Amino acid sequence: MKSFCEKVFSPPSSFCPVYIFKNNQRDRVKRIFILLLSLFFSTCAFSSSLRIKVTKVIDGDTVKLENGQFLRYIGIDTPEIEIKKNSQFVYQPQLFSLPAKEFNKKLVEGKLVRIEFDVEKVDSYGRLLGYCFVGDTFVNAELLKKGYAILYTRPPNIKYVDLFVKLQKEAREKKKGIWGALKPISSDEAYKFIHQIKTVRGKVVDTYQSKRCIFLNFGKDYTTDFTVVIFKDSWKYFKERNINPLTFYKGKLIEVTGKLREYNGPEIIVHFPEEINIVGSR
Numbered sequence: 001m002k003s004f005c006e007k008v009f010s011p012p013s014s015f016c017p018v019y020i021f022k023n024n025q026r027d028r029v030k031r032i033f034i035l036l037l038s039l040f041f042s043t044c045a046f047s048s049s050l051r052i053k054v055t056k057v058i059d060g061d062t063v064k065l066e067n068g069q070f071l072r073y074i075g076i077d078t079p080e081i082e083i084k085k086n087s088q089f090v091y092q093p094q095l096f097s098l099p100a101k102e103f104n105k106k107l108v109e110g111k112l113v114r115i116e117f118d119v120e121k122v123d124s125y126g127r128l129l130g131y132c133f134v135g136d137t138f139v140n141a142e143l144l145k146k147g148y149a150i151l152y153t154r155p156p157n158i159k160y161v162d163l164f165v166k167l168q169k170e171a172r173e174k175k176k177g178i179w180g181a182l183k184p185i186s187s188d189e190a191y192k193f194i195h196q197i198k199t200v201r202g203k204v205v206d207t208y209q210s211k212r213c214i215f216l217n218f219g220k221d222y223t224t225d226f227t228v229v230i231f232k233d234s235w236k237y238f239k240e241r242n243i244n245p246l247t248f249y250k251g252k253l254i255e256v257t258g259k260l261r262e263y264n265g266p267e268i269i270v271h272f273p274e275e276i277n278i279v280g281s282r
Contacts, residue, residue, distance in 0.1 A: 050115045050130075054108045060100030060148055062127070063108060070127040073140045074118055075164050077152035077259060078104075079178070083195050094196050096178040100148040107139050108132065118157035129157060144168050147177020150197060150257055154271055155233045165274045184255055187218040187226040190266035199257040200226060200268065201279065207246045214245045216254075224265040228256050234271040241273050253279045 054071075056064040060078025063071050079097035082089040115130040123129050132139040141160070143149035144167040151168045153161045172179045178197070185193065187202025202218040209215075212232050219225025230238070230245055238245055255277040258268035270276060 048117060050117075051112060052115065053112050054110065057101060057105040057109045060097065060104050060143060063104070063132075065128075070125075071115060071132065072123060072125075072127040072129055073143070074129050074131055074157045075151070075153040075160060076140050076143055076149035077197070078143065078149045079197050080195060080259075095181055096148060099177070100143065103146065103148050104139070104143065107137065107142065108134055113139075118159050120157055131160065140164070141167055145171060145176075147171040147175075147179050150178065151272070151275060152258075161272070165272065169274065182257065190226040190260055191224075191262075194260050194262045194266060197257070197259050199255050200260070201253070201255045202226060203253050204228075204249045204251065207250050209246055216245065216249050219265075222264060226265060227267045228254075228276070229267050229269045231269065231271070237272050243273050249276065249278075255279055 053066040054063045055066050058064060058070070059081050061073040061076055065071055078100040079094035081091065081093050081097045081101065083092045083094070084090075111134055114133040115128065116133065117128075117130050121129055140149075141163060144151065144164055151164055153164055171177065182197075182199045184199045184201040187200050190198070190200050204216045204218060205220065206217045207215065208217065208222070214230040214235065215222065216228035216230075217225060218227065235245075238248075256268050256270060256275060258270065258275065260266050260268060
């Protein structure tokens with residue numbers, strides 16, 4: 001059984017040597033650029049933090065800095081304003097995407113911020129990864145607290161995970177922001193909402209463990225049915241809470257909130273037990 005973490009890439013259908021050469025060049029340049037950024041931020045004087053001005057807010061969790069670089073907030077995810085369709089981005093604001101952007105804009109645009117880094121400082125797109133502060137205001141935390149963002153903390157960047165889990169739990173219970181608007185959808189409907197943040201409800205009918213992932217399957221056909229994916233680097237967080245996902249969730253009715261992705265059917269990737277809510281059993 002495979003999922004996002006075990007995807008095997010194949011060459012393009014137009015198997016042209018020139019095409020391959022050009023794309024290999026672009027990929028090589030991109031990898032070198034990201035490597036240089038990583039080396040820079042692991043050795044420079046600003047390895048732990050950076051003070052810089054925000055010139056533009058892109059969306060709820062991404063901003064442009066005065067040096068031309070982009071900063072992606074660590075630990076949270078906000079609804080998308082643009083959706084990728086057929087290799088192109090189309091303006092299609094999702095639920096609470098514009099309010100999240102406006103809230104972020106009020107907090108940081110045109111202001112001097114302090115960026116605090118974690119273990120990984122640059123993502124695969126070359127964006128900086130950090131926690132953003134304006135004075136005493138912790139921007140990442142405020143977005144979660146007000147319900148404009150959901151938890152998206154990925155190891156090894158887990159410095160504030162306990163705070164983020166707490167803030168999301170409180171926002172969800174008080175139905176703040178997106179939590180007051182999100183209505184659970186059936187796992188059978190998940191395929192209709194790829195790239196969107198949704199709360200999916202369904203019964204875990206089977207579980208499976210590969211070398212790199214644990215899968216909570218919501219149907220008999222894992223190639224088309226909804227699946228919750230737990231990466232190996234997150235297993236320890238379940239173990240710390242005495243939870244074996246293979247047995248603990250099997251047969252139970254659960255809800256999971258996150259951004260739906262498409263690979264062998266719709267899926268949501270989770271990293272912590274707190275992202276899975278047990279509703280009951282059938």
